[in-house]
Amino acid sequence: MANLTIVGVDDEYPALELIRHYCDQIENVDLLEVFQNPEEALQYLQKNRVDLVILDINMPYISGIDLLLKLPYKPLCIFLTLETQYAVKAFELDVVHYLVKPVDFETFKRAVYKAKDFLQFKKSAEDKKHEDFIMFKSNYIMNKVLLKDIKWIQGFGEYIILITHLKKYMILERMSNFEENFQNLGFIRIHKSYIVLFSHISSYDANTIYLKGGEQLPLGRTYKKQLKEYFG
Template sequence: MKVFKCLIADDEPIARQILENYCKDIPYLELISSCKNAFEVMEELQKHEIDILFLDINMPKLSGISLLKTLTNPPNVIITSAYSEYAIEGFELAVVDYLLKPFSIERFLQAVMKVKNKYSNTVVEIKKEKKTPTSIFVKSDKKIVKINFDSINYIEAYGNYVKIFSESMILTQQTLSDFLEKLPENFIRIHKSYAINLDELKSIEGNLVMISENEKLPIGKSYKKLLIDKIEQNIR
């Protein structure tokens, strides 16, 4: 669970105390500092990465609105004010919420949840955009070669090397076990020396798998059940 680092800015001690208590009551809020004026806020923002700023408007020397206008990369701002007339200007500055004093912890939580949901939606979008790899790069003969997963027919162990049988045979220095960990689930080990791409499997005859009419590979006794189970899962 993400913990949101918070900063309070209010010149009234009682108002700061209320906000501090509210922050303590919510487990995913971490209060970094409680400031009396805008200049203390600017100093804290230089020292810490803040997720949420609870910002009062009427503060000495520099108001909350004026402070907000000076910030080039502000955190999520929740305004806390006794004056409603600044609400439109606050939202024009892209604040998350505007809490009118006095406010309950329920109203405070509603504002915090807007930030929490905003973060959750961003994480979902990032996950959606993340594409599944379709290829791998390997070192071979002083070169780095890109191999598409769907072009690999099978892999053969060769000491501390593996032979990758694709459009051509590629030799790279790593064990079969290590190489298999980098491949998608449709690659399965069928023998201590062989692993195949299930998409290329034509048939099973006894203890042999047919990769093509001219390519037959042995199935190890301890690997056959795993192979059959994997095939049955794909049939379903």
């Protein structure tokens, strides 16, 4: 497995030096950059995908939480902060760990290893060629859902709702990220707010997708061309 790529962001220089020092002692990690200015970090992260960001929360110009929400993708995150009152919000964002300063090396290392283990698990699941299920985190629990049971995925801002025959799952994930992660399994975007499995589509007309289960979903104008290509 490739090294875990990391970016550190903290407006206090000593904290960044500590991140450097700790990362230098952990095998198979690459600390690519550190930033005292969170706006500069945001610009970098918008252009460069990394596996893990280690973030302070209370920073000038933009908080660590807001920085994370502004990213076009969802890296793993460890909050490293003096603040304790944001722990609930952090876990709503599915962060890997919430570390309160000062942090000793062993605690820091365990948090990084936790990120490495999660990334390895995620990549191994995505790399399987003939997968008939997906795995995702919802309400702090890893869930396994068979593709045949998925009806559709609906977007709501920073969240998506995965709707199955049995229940609904709320997932902290952007539609674009879900589409990118699972497009090799036959998911297709039909609307800015809807993704379905192509194999579940029965037919379509100018404005509507008809699923084999009888459900009807809107068809966005900009997605018609792609749908026509799928149908050949």
